[in-house]
Amino acid sequence: MKKRTRAQKNMERQRQDRVSFSEQYADVLAPNSLVYRMKLLSQLMERRFQQMLEPFQLTPLHWAVLCCLWQSDGMPTVALGRRLGQLRGTLVVVLDAMEKTGYLTRRQDKNDQRISRIFLTKQGRQLMTQLPPMAQELQRQTFHPLSPREIDMLSKQVDILLKENEASGSRQNREPKSDMPLRVLV
Secondary structure: OOOOOHHHHHHHHHHHHHHHHHHHOOOOOOOOOHHHHHHHHHHHHHHHHHHHHHHHOOOHHHHHHHHHHHHOOOEEHHHHHHHHOOOHHHHHHHHHHHHHOOOEEEEEOOOOOOOEEEEEOHHHHHHHHHHHHHHHHHHHHHHOOOOHHHHHHHHHHHHHHHHHHHHOOOOHHHOOOOOOOOOOOO
C-alpha cells in the first residue's frame, strides 16, 4: 500500500472541510437557498410586470398607487404613503411623474389646506379596465403550476413572513409600516 504524502493528506482534509461546510450551510448557500431562489423569482416576476406596465409609462410603484386610488380616489398623500409603506420624498417623486403622464391630479383639501388629496384623472380611471385583467393574466401565467389552494397558502405564508419581519424591525428604514395586506403579485 502506497503511503500518502503530506500534500495529499492536506488536500484530503481540505476536501472534507469543504464537504462539511457545504453540508452544514446547504440551506443558505446560493444557488440552492430558499432566500436566493425567492429573490430570483421576485426578479423574474418584477421584470415581467415591468414589461406589462412599460407601454403605459408606469412602474410597479405607480401600479400600487393606482390600485389604492381605484379603491379610494381622493386619498390624502399622507394616507397613501402610509398604506404603501413609502416615505414622503419617494412618494412625491412618484406622484409628480404620474401627474405629468396625466394619470392623476393633486388638490388641496377644501376643509384643511394642509392636506393634499390625490385624484385619478379620466385617463387614470380608464386604466382600471385595462391593467387589472393584464395583471391577473400575468399572475395566472406565473403561478399556473400551483392549485388555487396552494396559491392561497403561499400568499398567507408570505403575509406571515412579512408581518413577522416587519414586527422584528427588519424594515426600520422604510417606516411607516403598511397597513395594507400584501398579496402574491398584485
